[in-house]
Structures are given as structure tokens and as C-alpha cells.
Amino acid sequence: MIRALALALVAAASPAAAHQLKVFAFVEEGSVIVEAKFSSGRAPKFGKVRVFDASGDQIETLELGEDGKLTFPLDPAHAESGLTIEVESGDGHDDYWILTPEDIARGEEAG
């Protein structure tokens, strides 16, 4: 419910945008879950996901699934410092989401 609401809010944040990419990430049961979609509601066909630590160093490069989603395990070390998730859809669109240590702790508690 919270996740659906958050995605709806993110999508609604730029009401006039034609089809900008929107990225949302959250933590659940020890995993980081990334969801990307265009503001039209369509999932990107391709998406490169870059994960950065609190120092701005890139720590992983992954790929979105065809449904615009990706799940990867949360490294406990990063739970204390936070993560920035960048998604590039390959057709000129990109977006990011910032997960603070508080966001991660809330996700862990909820899980």
C-alpha cells in the first residue's frame, strides 16, 4: 500500500511531463527493490542500474528486468550509510532515487 502510494506520488509529481522516467527504491526483507516506469505508466524495455554509496563511489552496475523492476541483496554496511540508485533507460531518459539510512531502517522494520 505504502509502495503503491509512493509510486503514485512520484508519478504525479511532474503532472505535465510527457513520459519522463520515474525511479523509486525501497528496502524489504534484506533486499533493495528498484522500480522504474515512465510517467505514462509503461515500464522501460531496458534499464542500466548504477548503485552508489554515500561517498558517491559506484559499487554495482545491474540491469532492470523487463517489468522495470530489480531486486538485489542489501549489504549491511550500506544500510548504515545509505545508497543512491540511478537508472538509465537507454533512450535518453534517466532518473535516480536516494535511500538514506533512515529509509533503509524503516524498510527493515516494516519487513
Next chain:
Amino acid sequence: MRSLALMLALIATPAMAQDRPAVAVVSYPLAYFAERLGGGAVDVLFPVPDGIDPAFWRPGISDIAAMQSADLIALNGAGFARWTTKASLPRSRLVDTSAGFSDAFIATEKVTHSHGAGGEHSHTGAATNTWLDFDQAAAQAAALASAMTRRIPETAEGMEGRLAGLTADLAGLDTAAEAAGAALAGRTIIVTHPRYQYFARAYGLDIQSLDWAAGDMPSAAQWADLEARLKDDARVVLIWEAEPPEEATARARELGVSSVVFPPLANRPGGGGDFLGAMKNALQDLADAST
């Protein structure tokens, strides 16, 4: 005994500072309003570095963490500061200071790119520098005052007076802007970047916008574009959003154009001073350009 008291005072200060309520803001005008409305009782958190446009700033994780722990987070609205949609911000502590006049936002359209089967397309939005209509700025200050009173009870005492003082100062800017607008009536006004839509609407100016980078020497193509717009008009005023290189103002002078630097102040004034002083100076320079 005196040294013990001094030591206790030193120990107490950081803890007391940490206990002060915090208001996080997304722009310099809101930082200035929050500082005045807070009356010294709040810490104002505006972490955007000098020289960076807060509308396009990308915060770090620690910046967002600090924002999340603030007692109040003041947004400009109108789509200003895209980063506010890139992190979880506590809704109960958010105030959108322009929500009260969202029906007066000015729509913008900009073709950005072309790809895929859809061909060229545009991404649209609203003009973001709402505070350049000083009536709207006063409405934003009032919305912020109301939210601060509600969320931070320590600020309630004296808030009415502080808001009245700020509103009066903004009314003074409004009067000065109206005078500048009247003095420039009929003149061709060209701005180096599309940031002055609300200013133009509020003060009756017909403004043409270029898309020049702040502080840079324009390219040959950009000068050619400007020349084409000048035609035979010898009374053109060119508004720069930031101090241009000397050779740029010299080139504008050769073209018979009067140059005025009018920073929209989304970030702190580059030359020091504050919102009120910097705006007064810019409006005076604008009025002087009409003579």
C-alpha cells in the same frame, strides 16, 4: 568558579544548538523568509552550495538525511527543485508555499529530444521562479509563517509582527518593481535565460527569453541570434541573470543594448548581502536602464 561556569557554558552550547528546531528549504528566498520569520529561534537548513542552481541541484545522502530530520521542509512548488521527488520526505512536515496560487502558475513548454517511434516530443511544466512576483512572494512567506507556527510552537510568539515586517518589505519591492515596469513600458526587454516569466506578468513587461549560460561569454551564434532580434530597435534592455564577462557587456554596448544584471536569487547573492538588499539594487539598476 568563573572557569567552571565558562566550561559548563561551552559544554551546554552544542547541545542547545542541536536542540533548536530546524526548517529545511529548497531555495534562497525561502531561506531568507525562514530566517526572518524564525526570529533567531530556528536553524535554517539550505545546503545548496554557492553558485549552484537549486532548481537542478542533486543532493547527497547526508543532505537528504538532514532534511528528513528537520521539523519543517518548505518547498517552493511549481516544480522547483526536482530532487524533492527523488527521496522520501515526510509528508506531515512538508509545506508547499505556492499551493495557494497554483492556479496562477505560468505553463512552459520546451522541446527536449526525439527518440523511438514517438518522434520529437516536448516535456512541459511550469515557470518556477514564483517569488519574482513580489505579491506571490508575500503569499509564500505567509504560507511559511503559518506552517512554522503550526509545526514549531516556539516560533508562534511574535510571528505576526515578524510576518508583517517581511510582508511590508516585500510590498516595498513590489512598488519598486511596478515603478521599474512603468519606466520600461514600450521598451524591448530581452533576458539571457527564461527565469523572469512571473516578473514580466506582474509588472507589465513584454520579455523575450534567450537560453544563455549564466556568467559565460555567449557564442558567435548566440550573438547573431541577439542581433537578429534587435532589428532597428535602439532602446533594448538586456537582462543578465549573473554578472557577465566584461567583454560580453562591451559587445552588448557595441550593439546599442543597455545591460542590467538582475539575479533571480534562487541561490544566495554572489556578492554578499541579502534577498532584500540584492533585489532593491537590481530593481534600481533596472529602473536606471530606462533613462
